[in-house]
Amino acid sequence: NAGVTQTPKFRVLKTGQSMTLLCAQDMNHEYMYWYRQDPGMGLRLIHYSVGEGTTAKGEVPDGYNVSRLKKQNFLLGLESAAPSQTSVYFCASSSGQENEKLFFGSGTQLSVL
């Protein structure tokens, strides 16, 4: 049981390049989330999904797009990367029950030069 798997683990981009981060979960969870973690800022929610085919904006959605075509996968896209998007990105999933915990992936370290 792998839980939540993120790929890639590390990536370096040049300003203006695009990329997609992949998150996969094998727990049949309804909810999936993308967070970014920056020093002194804690975890900030980028986008989330409450089920297959649905997405919603979080706290800091600008510059990112997401898709949830399959229940187990949640993709985060950067169409034109900016240095301000240098961060550690975490995907998480949960069952959707109101008191249930989140399960996190191990993170993607992204540097935009």
Place this chain on the structure above:
Amino acid sequence: AQSVAQPEDQVNVAEGNPLTVKCTYSVSGNPYLFWYVQYPNRGLQFLLKYITGDNLVKGSYGFEAEFNKSQTSFHLKKPSALVSDSALYFCAVRDRSGGSYIPTFGRGTSLIVHP
């Protein structure tokens, strides 16, 4: 609206001493409260949660947390700290009366346990 505050960026404690990591919250209704731990270069891991009932919640690795409704706090505690407890700790809250099941996280507290 829901929010959570972790007033200390860093907590230093000697190994063997008790530790406390503070968390206060704000919700319009009643809260669900969570603590997560993040070890270096890892994702967050669930430690414990408060749903209802007993105000003292026990979790993984010997940690516990005390829910105090009058002070709107949910401080994380451990009677005897270990060097291996050194990590980043996050408190999270979800308002039971809210329509969304999205938790709000604090900024995190770095716990450093000195040998």
